[in-house]
Each structure stands twice: as structure tokens, then as C-alpha cells.
Amino acid sequence: MTNNFSKLEQIKNTLNAKFFERENEVEAILIDKLSRQHMLMIGPAGTERSALSVECAKIVQGT
DSSP states (O other), X not given: OHHHXXXXXXXXXXXXXXXXXXXXXXXXXXXXXXXXXXXXXXXXTTSOHHHXXXXXXXXHHTO
């Protein structure tokens, strides 16, 4: 259990380091993955929604 939690924290820290001031979005996308539910992010263009999703998919696929 501790190992899974540390992996989750590591993923969260990696995404937060790459996406400045997007802590809420990072946390929401990780909750989305853990609950196996869909998530819709709405916002203006250029707010890195797609980039965050793609980066999270790369990290999770590589674990």
C-alpha cells in the first residue's frame, strides 16, 4: 500500500513540476484515473489541458 501511495505522490509531484499553478487540475486528473471515471476540463485556449492529459497518460502507461 505504501509503495502505491509513493508512486501516486511521485506522479503528482512530476506533473506539478511540469505544469505550474495547475495543482487542482493535476489532483483532479489523478482522482479521475483512480476512480476510472471520465473527466471534462473546460477552459480557455492555451491553458494546457490537453498537454496535461497527454503527459499523465505517458507517465501512467510507463508505470
